[in-house]
Amino acid sequence: MTDHIRELIQLAIDNIKYSYAPYSEFNVSAVLETATGELYTGVNIENAAYSPTNCAERTAVFKAVSEGHRNFSRIVILGGSKSNIIDFVTPCGVCRQVLVEFTNPEEFEIILAKSVDEYKIMKLSELLPYSFGPSDLE
Numbered sequence: 116m117t118d119h120i121r122e123l124i125q126l127a128i129d130n131i132k133y134s135y136a137p138y139s140e141f142n143v144s145a146v147l148e149t150a151t152g153e154l155y156t157g158v159n160i161e162n163a164a165y166s167p168t169n170c171a172e173r174t175a176v177f178k179a180v181s182e183g184h185r186n187f188s189r190i191v192i193l194g195g196s197k198s199n200i201i202d203f204v205t206p207c208g209v210c211r212q213v214l215v216e217f218t219n220p221e222e223f224e225i226i227l228a229k230s231v232d233e234y235k236i237m238k239l240s241e242l243l244p245y246s247f248g249p250s251d252l253e
Contacts, residue, residue, distance in 0.1 A: 143194030147175035150186035172210040189224035
């Protein structure tokens with residue numbers, strides 16, 4: 116699994132160049148893996164009006180969902196100022212909520228990476244305890 120995680124991190128590193136962050140200069144890249152092994156990349160895309168800005172995590176999720184995927188196993192997230200990855204980056208609250216919609220928070224892995232050799236693996240439930248999800252509406 117370690118080699119697979121390193122490959123996912125490298126893909127996120129390679130894709131950070133597509134981030135569009137002219138206002139914050141804080142680039143973020145994500146790689147989402149479906150339960151069946153397909154990979155979807157995403158980057159943050161800023162907008163001068165700010166509220167239309169989209170995070171890397173949601174970009175990856177929306178790409179996957181728009182192609183028929185609804186179950187995910189893990190996501191790699193990395194970022195930094197001007198693409199200089201200097202610390203672990205966690206998903207914002209909105210992204211955490213979107214991830215809850217399509218995952219089992221107790222099983223879904225969030226891989227926070229600084230490099231292919233330096234990363235942390237957390238469960239979504241650790242980052243968003245007591246979340247509100249689809250099962251709460253049943």
